[in-house]
Amino acid sequence: MDEHALAELTDVLPDGVVVTDPITMEKYRFDRSQDTGTGTPALVVRAEDAAQVQAAVRWAARHRVALVPRGAGSGLSGGSSAVDGGMVLSLERMRSVEVDADCQVAVVEPGAFNAEVKEAAAVHGLWYPPDPSSYEFCSIGGNIATNAGGLCCVKYGVTTDYVLGLDVVLADGTLVTLGGKRIKDVAGLSLMKLFIGSEGTLGVVTRAVLRLVPEQAARSTMVATFPTVDAAARAVVAMRRTMRPSMLELMDQASINAVEDHRPRGLDRSAGALLVAQSDAPGTARTEEVALMSATCEAEGATEVFVTDEAEEGEMFVEARRLAIPAIEAQAALMLEDVGAPVPLLPDLLAAIGEVAAAYDVRIPVIAHAGDGNTHPIVMYDPTDAESEKRALAAFREVMQRAIDLGGTITGEHGVGRMKKELLPAQLGPDVMALTRRVKDALDPEGILNPGAVL
Template identity: 70%
Template sequence: MEKYREDFARDGSAGKPIAVVRAEDAAQVQHAVRWAAEHRVPVVPRGAGTGLSGGSSAVDGGITISLDRMRAIEIDPACQVAIVEPGALNIEVKRAAAELGLWYPPDPSSYEICSIGGNLATNAGGLCCVKYGVTTDYVLGMDVVLADGSLVRLGGKQIKDVAGLSLLKLFIGSEGTLGVITRAILRLIPAQTAGATLVASFATMKAASEAVVAIRSTVRASMLELMDSTSINAVEDWRSHGLDRTIGALLIAQSDAPGEACGAEIATMLACCEEAGALEAFTTTEADEAELFVSARRNAFHALEARGGVLFEDVGVPVPLLPDLVDGVATIATRAGVEIAVVAHAGDGNTHPIIVYDATDPDSEARARSAFDEVMALAISLGGTITGEHGVGRAKKGALPAQLGPDVLALTRRVKDALDPLGILNPGAVL
């Protein structure tokens, strides 16, 4: 039992629950939350435990409600929706939709192992979000167990619905602090068409970022992803993908426009890269060849974790300021004397500076944590955000007041207090 509780204790932070409830349906979630409310015991909802900001870390003296057994998926092809329980993995929803010629676009790098409940809790994005949007753009309905154990049903299969306040959106990205999601109705779209891929190398991340800014101002790419030299070499050390270790940055861009429009978009993106000083660029319509580069980008997190202790950043800025952000991160790395790799959903201005340090060296960890705070402060100074898709969790809550300001923070607390007056839902996360 002790090891069992430890297994459910963390997604990157500390804490040990007094009990774990592995719910199999909404009624069991309600029963657990009602008990917790009666005894004023903290409740932490947990999906697959793949979060990177400590959002589902257990609380000492609390209970963890694991939703990993709630995996049902039903596809309604007529309405083009998926009715999904929170424990279902993102990839499982994709596969079920694909069997009927449909597609669920949100695709975090961890799409093979992350749960829909976690995606909803953090409003996850992914590699395709530059064109197709993030999780909230695909949620039509939701069932939520509130802090008193009652269940509310929000939205439905209808595409348009403006009856009453937009409560549905309130729970998306709330990180389990307002309720426990037990079911979601997700909008699907026709399967993505085969397209073309552009891969371009640059001497610096700033030059690659300038190419991204130019592309975003001219075409609507279906993917715009960046990797810096550190992440490229980490991936090659971890598992060779055939990437050039000598370059400063790699841009992976795609178009899925139909027919001749695809070629035109790729040509425009290529011109933008050349004007920004690309060292080399090539295009392909071969899916297997393109997937080699896309998988390298997806594997960056795993590769960097193999190098030592890591702190995962998730900062974003308005796209035109992306070059300033990557330059600033490089300056912070030099000043702090730490290694910061940068990968990015560049088309959205959403970057993942990943700080690598020696976890056995207290001084190295202290410098890493100082750099972590500096990166968030940099993003805020550029009019950006401390998190684009990973959530605030426990790792970033200290920087939230600086971004939101006192009035918005107070309003956020009023909403939290109204829905969770006892403060039992995921205490210590976000606020």
């Protein structure tokens, strides 16, 4: 990086905001996907407010420097992998959360963690529903960038359903305010929605107005054990026909055993699959809904059904489900999938994943936000064995292709990033790719925003 050029930036930003020493920069190179293709940035800017974000973007635009926005670095698709010679624009210092209880909104800076928004809302008896499994260490900015989902979205929807307003710094440094504290607003194009899920390729979010709802009612939890993944998947399809569980998660045998190896939770290691479902229907309706869930699981061949109204006991099973990824991470290197299909095709998708695992001789434990048809096959490999990694990568791609063949998606909630972009044209087709390119070019004509991600 030209020192003259760099000085232009350091002159206008406070000490400590711009970082260029390689040791400090190292931790800004990777997200959680550990993308091996990540680059080495020339600088990291740790912005403290929107004005500093604007200064950084303007500087990058002037010098044609690639700029990768970054929240908590918990992304799973390489969406914030650094670019060689580029800038990483970290939003980690912008973390304020203000709750307006009368409006039932939280006004949040992008670096705030999802859990921090939930906590601030709870103080006022309010709730921010979106709950990625990583909610304790993922940022709202990243949630918005990927339109993140989670466990409760089977009933409560995903991030985009809760964003009422965004401040966005555009590629030329202009700050625009879109939406606001109004619940309904159709004045002008839906530009705000365009930025949600855009993975830092269209602008940098500096503030969000998030919708809150009254706190969730008490939940009952049902855990059902099935002899096969297929039987569990069929029970999911049946349940989705008649009720709205507030959670409907699946773990296959391999992920159950990984959790038991990692941190024993008393799960049945011999089960072919496990469903963890919850109901938060109010009053006596909850008992009825859970009874209906249980009956449906039994009719679909569940060998054991356990129900608890105790919050802590229920949370133990949910936690076991959330533990699956860390548990498998502890065993091997992994490539995390996020494929989805229309709900009735969930059994077919799970069967296809099993076929791919067999064909490529790789282990692919599966957990799933089953009620949404969204699965996380976890392709395991030995990073010291090039052959193993090669097979894993081929399987990773094949799983995406199989999802596409079923009318599904290569990513339900993690984003395309850099890990999945090769398969994006196969899903969207050339006309949608061309339209995507036109929108990208209109908003970022110089291509400085997160180049190499998505497109």
